[in-house]
Amino acid sequence: MGSYVIKGARPLGGPATDILIEDGLVTQVGPVTASGAQVIDADGLIALPGLVDLHTHLREPGREDAETVETGTRAAAMGGWTAVHAMANTDPVADTAGVVEQVWRLGREYGWVDVRPVGAVTVGLAGERLAELGAMADSAAGVRVFSDDGHCVWDPVLMRRALEYVKAFDGVVAQHAQEPRLTEGAQMHEGSVSAELGLTGWPAVAEEAIIARDVLLAGHVGSRLHVCHVSTAGSVEILRWAKGRGIDVTAEVTPHHLLLTDELVRSYDPVFKVNPPLRTAADVQAVREALADGTIDIVATDHAPHPVEAKDCEWGVASMGMTGLETALSIVQEAMVDTGLLTWDQVADRMSVKPARIGRVASQGRPIAAGEPAHLTLVDPTARWECDPATQATMGRNSPVRGRTMHGRVVATIYAGRPTVLDGVLNEALSEVPL
Amino acid sequence: MRHLLSTADLSQAEAIQILDVADQMAATQKREIKKLPTLRGRTVVNLFYEDSTRTRISFEAAAKRLSADVINFSAKGSSVSKGESLKDTALTLKAMGADAVVVRHSVSGAPHRLAHAGWIDGTIVNAGDGTHEHPTQALLDAYTLRQRLVPDAIGADLKGKRVAIVGDVLHSRVARSNVTLLNTLGAEVVLVTPPTLLPVGIDHWPCTTSYDLDDVVNGGHGDLDAVMMLRVQRERMHDAFFPSAREYSRRYGLDARRMNRLPEGALVMHPGPMNRGLEITAEAADSPRSTIVEQVANGVAVRMAVLYLLLSGQAEGKDA
Amino acid sequence: MSPARPAQSSPSAPEDPPVVNDGVEVVRAVLEPAEISRALSRIAHEVLERNKGAEHLVLLGIPTRGVTLAHRLAARLASIEGTEVPVGTLDVTMHRDDLRRQAFRTIARTDLPEGGIDDQIVVLVDDVLYSGRTIRAALDALSEFGRPRAVRLAVLVDRGHRELPIRADHVGKNLPTSTLERVRVRLSEVDGGEDVVSITGGVAK
Numbered sequence: 001m002g003s004y005v006i007k008g009a010r011p012l013g014g015p016a017t018d019i020l021i022e023d024g025l026v027t028q029v030g031p032v033t034a035s036g037a038q039v040i041d042a043d044g045l046i047a048l049p050g051l052v053d054l055h056t057h058l059r060e061p062g063r064e065d066a067e068t069v070e071t072g073t074r075a076a077a078m079g080g081w082t083a084v085h086a087m088a089n090t091d092p093v094a095d096t097a098g099v100v101e102q103v104w105r106l107g108r109e110y111g112w113v114d115v116r117p118v119g120a121v122t123v124g125l126a127g128e129r130l131a132e133l134g135a136m137a138d139s140a141a142g143v144r145v146f147s148d149d150g151h152c153v154w155d156p157v158l159m160r161r162a163l164e165y166v167k168a169f170d171g172v173v174a175q176h177a178q179e180p181r182l183t184e185g186a187q188m189h190e191g192s193v194s195a196e197l198g199l200t201g202w203p204a205v206a207e208e209a210i211i212a213r214d215v216l217l218a219g220h221v222g223s224r225l226h227v228c229h230v231s232t233a234g235s236v237e238i239l240r241w242a243k244g245r246g247i248d249v250t251a252e253v254t255p256h257h258l259l260l261t262d263e264l265v266r267s268y269d270p271v272f273k274v275n276p277p278l279r280t281a282a283d284v285q286a287v288r289e290a291l292a293d294g295t296i297d298i299v300a301t302d303h304a305p306h307p308v309e310a311k312d313c314e315w316g317v318a319s320m321g322m323t324g325l326e327t328a329l330s331i332v333q334e335a336m337v338d339t340g341l342l343t344w345d346q347v348a349d350r351m352s353v354k355p356a357r358i359g360r361v362a363s364q365g366r367p368i369a370a371g372e373p374a375h376l377t378l379v380d381p382t383a384r385w386e387c388d389p390a391t392q393a394t395m396g397r398n399s400p401v402r403g404r405t406m407h408g409r410v411v412a413t414i415y416a417g418r419p420t421v422l423d424g425v426l427n428e429a430l431s432e433v434p435l
Numbered sequence: 436m437r438h439l440l441s442t443a444d445l446s447q448a449e450a451i452q453i454l455d456v457a458d459q460m461a462a463t464q465k466r467e468i469k470k471l472p473t474l475r476g477r478t479v480v481n482l483f484y485e486d487s488t489r490t491r492i493s494f495e496a497a498a499k500r501l502s503a504d505v506i507n508f509s510a511k512g513s514s515v516s517k518g519e520s521l522k523d524t525a526l527t528l529k530a531m532g533a534d535a536v537v538v539r540h541s542v543s544g545a546p547h548r549l550a551h552a553g554w555i556d557g558t559i560v561n562a563g564d565g566t567h568e569h570p571t572q573a574l575l576d577a578y579t580l581r582q583r584l585v586p587d588a589i590g591a592d593l594k595g596k597r598v599a600i601v602g603d604v605l606h607s608r609v610a611r612s613n614v615t616l617l618n619t620l621g622a623e624v625v626l627v628t629p630p631t632l633l634p635v636g637i638d639h640w641p642c643t644t645s646y647d648l649d650d651v652v653n654g655g656h657g658d659l660d661a662v663m664m665l666r667v668q669r670e671r672m673h674d675a676f677f678p679s680a681r682e683y684s685r686r687y688g689l690d691a692r693r694m695n696r697l698p699e700g701a702l703v704m705h706p707g708p709m710n711r712g713l714e715i716t717a718e719a720a721d722s723p724r725s726t727i728v729e730q731v732a733n734g735v736a737v738r739m740a741v742l743y744l745l746l747s748g749q750a751e752g753k754d755a
Numbered sequence: 756m757s758p759a760r761p762a763q764s765s766p767s768a769p770e771d772p773p774v775v776n777d778g779v780e781v782v783r784a785v786l787e788p789a790e791i792s793r794a795l796s797r798i799a800h801e802v803l804e805r806n807k808g809a810e811h812l813v814l815l816g817i818p819t820r821g822v823t824l825a826h827r828l829a830a831r832l833a834s835i836e837g838t839e840v841p842v843g844t845l846d847v848t849m850h851r852d853d854l855r856r857q858a859f860r861t862i863a864r865t866d867l868p869e870g871g872i873d874d875q876i877v878v879l880v881d882d883v884l885y886s887g888r889t890i891r892a893a894l895d896a897l898s899e900f901g902r903p904r905a906v907r908l909a910v911l912v913d914r915g916h917r918e919l920p921i922r923a924d925h926v927g928k929n930l931p932t933s934t935l936e937r938v939r940v941r942l943s944e945v946d947g948g949e950d951v952v953s954i955t956g957g958v959a960k
Contacts, residue, residue, distance in 0.1 A: 187543075195634035197543060198544075198566035198608060198611060200566075201634075267547075268543075268547045314521050314540065316541075316542030316543065316545070456862050459846070459864060459865075463849070468899045473849040474854075477855075743862075747854040747860070748854065
């Protein structure tokens with residue numbers, strides 16, 4: 001493996017310095033003079049630990065028309081990520097050791113980021129009986145995050161058992177909080193806009209009721225709970241209460257819920273159709289504040305690519321979901337950093353350190369210090385660029401920020417000592433991924 | 436005017452103009468020769484994804500009386516997932532040279548999508564989309580109200596008139612279009628509905644609401660000039676919107692007893708098709724107050740006006 | 756409705772642009788009130804002479820100012836001949852062949868006199884005769900209401916530039932114009948103020 005010296009970067013937004021990388025490790029942080037290492041000029045760039053996404057849909061196996069492990073991980077590298085958690089709602093569902101190992105192996109083969117498969121909680125995501133969680137945990141993929149994402153683990157008994165069972169291997173259940181009966185046929189956030197547009201509402205209470213139940217269950221059985229894509233002000237209040245009680249709950253928010261509101265649905269453009277739906281400006285404000293004060297722990301993309309025809313249609317029949325890997329950091333900068341709600345240090349915490357900890361990815365989310373694995377992201381916070389889905393690495397064209405001027409740009413991503421992205425373009429994948 | 440997608444897009448002047456033109460159109464329909472050469476050579480496509488014979492034949496009659504070529508495209512049954520997508524249908528219509536597409540669709544916003552997705556160049560007329568809007572129905576209702584209630588109708592609005600809209604507002608595109616248009620025309624609207632059938636989030640709608648039909652009929656919100664009954668589907672009770680058809684009609688149906696307590700001259704309206712015995716009894720539907728048959732006749736004149744206004748003057752040119 | 760086009764102006768003057776009289780556009784009056792009055796009187800006499808009296812005459816004005824002129828003509832006929840000549844209104848908008856190119860027009864009322872037009876001598880009355888397209892539309896519209904014995908045309912101003920084989924039977928004044936110019940007729944009943952016919956715009960002299 002080669003060696004690189006990053007010149008003049010500002011780790012976590014602090015003072016500029018040099019970072020020496022040798023054989024996949026950071027070996028020196030401080031002025032580096034004369035070395036044979038390849039120089040990466042990082043003057044004015046922020047250095048962050050490589051970003052870790054706890055919520056990515058790579059679509060493979062089964063929906064290779066929407067995304068593959070290869071295209072999805074290239075997109076991840078472009079967005080500054082060095083690890084992604086691949087959601088289980090593939091076809092076949094990732095509910096066995098066989099499927100999670102396949103995804104894990106594909107990730108290693110392509111070598112753009114560390115692909116950590118998420119295992120399904122229930123067989124076929126059907127919500128009826130537990131999948132073989134232990135087998136997936138013990139597999140080569142070493143699954144630690146389990147989720148029926150796309151579906152809520154609605155049966156309270158099943159949820160309780162899952163929360164208890166994963167304690168045996170330090171796993172976590174990541175809940176897609178959506179009361180199914182209250183959201184039958186739901187098309188968008190239930191409120192003044194849905195009333196006007198005549199679209200079936202997805203009430204905030206359908207999310208909040210499940211979160212309330214689950215934090216109580218987690219507290220009761222002493223388990224760790226993670227809540228996916230928190231979208232409402234009410235959910236924030238419940239999480240705050242639960243954390244105050246000492247319940248071991250973590251939560252994520254998506255970039256789009258930090259930025260966009262249900263007013264966009266007035267266009268009836270299905271690119272804005274997502275689950276949970278875009279909420280109101282008050283909800284956006286609440287989740288921003290919660291991310292700032294730590295009530296919401298992390299940002300996760302819920303990157304959900306779809307083939308063009310799934311969005312090039314009328315709202316009611318369109319698929320739900322938005323791409324996010326390549327725009328997440330820019331949105332976080334716009335919504336959180338440029339507004340003064342988060343420092344870069346805290347961005348590193350919300351997008352790398354904490355998600356790695358929740359997903360039990362030991363080698364990632366580490367400090368930028370000598371002896372640590374070299375997973376790094378270099379960001380130019382002054383860059384401005386227009387989002388054009390046609391030029392993105394993901395196969396999905398369903399970016400809700402297409403045409404928008406983005407704040408800040410990922411200039412380089414270094415995964416295990418190898419620049420996967422340099423000068424804002426894909427560089428080279430890792431040939432031998434360390435275990 | 437390029438498209439007619441929602442009554443919210445109409446200014447008061449535009450709405451009144453449509454009603455005024457409809458008045459003249461209605462006059463032409465009393466002549467021996469009803470057909471006008473106005474839209475000769477233009478093609479109007481009726482694209483219906485939902486069965487609605489009444490609306491379709493109304494638009495068809497309107498277009499034909501203006502000498503347009505009419506193509507009926509019944510897309511029902513060719514479900515979008517199985518068959519042709521809306522986009523492909525639109526591209527087909529574009530290739531056929533449709534000047535206007537009258538679209539009825541079960542999905543809210545489908546006409547909006549047709550108008551703005553860049554699939555087709557023609558004018559789009561919303562003939563009812565999901566639970567969103569049905570603008571020509573609201574226009575014909577306003578036309579009927581004005582004709583019956585305002586002596587010197589041409590150029591007039593509906594200021595000072597009070598209309599109660601009764602029934603399943605949640606699932607009603609007619610109610611949404613009417614609330615907006617009646618407000619634009621200066622009328623007051625009272626929505627009367629069981630709490631389960633009132634949408635969440637209507638606090639800023641330009642109307643008042645009530646759960647008590649008797650109170651509203653008795654003048655609790657002021658004297659009414661018209662009561663508009665909405666169709667209620669019996670199946671709604673399976674989703675627990677109300678306990679039984681009998682209880683619904685007892686609390687929210689218009690029968691002779693309630694009708695007779697209305698102020699003299701107050702109208703009874705219904706967009707049809709009616710569920711006689713559920714939201715309206717035969718005595719009410721067939722009474723002299725009822726405008727239900729007139730509404731159907733007025734529908735043709737209003738749709739003629741809409742097609743005329745949308746399709747004339749599309750290309751800029753010098754005057755003659 | 757959608758943004759493509761702003762709402763159309765008042766129905767009374769769909770073809771009139773706003774008068775710009777800041778030195779760029781030239782407005783010159785070509786018929787004063789007295790001349791307009793004399794022209795109408797002359798037309799009234801001509802109509803009677805041609806028809807050998809007022810019998811079977813029906814005057815149909817074409818909105819907006821044609822209707823006003825028809826009523827003025829009828830008053831003159833009554834004072835000369837002592838008989839009431841029926842007056843009606845014929846809106847031709849829906850019969851125009853240029854609807855696709857014109858910004859849409861509000862439709863005026865069509866009102867025929869009680870006795871109809873079958874076997875009558877219909878005199879169409881309009882303010883300005885130009886391309887002839889309005890009159891073509893009027894002839895087309897007339898055929899919906901019956902079969903007159905004859906149709907004649909009376910106009911206050913004939914400005915030339917015909918595009919169809921149509922000519923007026925009675926003309927108040929022939930006014931040679933450039934196609935760049937606009938002829939404006941203002942009548943006190945419709946526009947307020949004094950009657951005037953003026954030419955606007957075109958090549959400044």
